[in-house]
Amino acid sequence: MTTAEPRLAVQGLRHLYAERPVIEDLTFTLRAGRAIALVGPNGAGKTTVLKCIVGSAEPAAGQILLDGVPIDERVEVVRRDVASLLDDLDFFPDLTVAEHLDLLARAHGNPEPEDLVDTLLDDIGLLAAAEQLPGSLSSGQRRRLALATTLVRPRKLLVLDEPEQRLDTDGVAWLAERLQAEKQAGTSILFASHDKELVDAVADETVALAPLP
């Protein structure tokens, strides 16, 4: 990839639900180490855009390019390079918090993830809950674990839908710092958010969406 080439390019994106347009002709580009926030009221189409990018919704028109290549032509690379959190995650009921992160790190090719997992658990404030099962976590702790699953694996592009959900004030502050560090490390971030402080702290640009008539 040349430095001039965006990591993610969305060109003329259109999406319909049952013939009803929800996204019309959306175009933006996101470079390495930068962050774009999708903003707008409920129903504006933010989640739909993110779903098109991670491949869980099919655009009616337009192109989505990752490092210059149409995203649907490189499913394996998307799986490798794109870390996303769009919905609440289902966790294995019998694996502890630490075991979840360990398993994911290993599945993504890290043969000795112990140090990474320990650091991340400390970082996200789940060290004391490391041996708990998911069913015993509070909703905010589950959210922190879900966010951690995106940070325990290789990634060039982070795609997050309202990552601030259910986090307390400290949690949102941690998230802002963590996303800033991700940018410093060269990760690109596309996130939808209703939290102005998080958007101001993390986003280099905002893309404003509005519900279509």
Ligand SMILES: Nc1ncnc2c1ncn2[C@@H]1O[C@H](COP(=O)(O)OP(=O)(O)OP(=O)(O)O)[C@@H](O)[C@H]1O
């Ligand atoms: N599976 C679906 N079938 C039909 N319509 C849908 C579907 N998913 C979303 N929509 C509609 O598409 C529009 C955009 O929804 P979307 O979830 O993308 O908005 P959003 O900007 O993420 O909203 P929020 O801020 O509430 O999360 C809404 O009008 C919604 O009702």
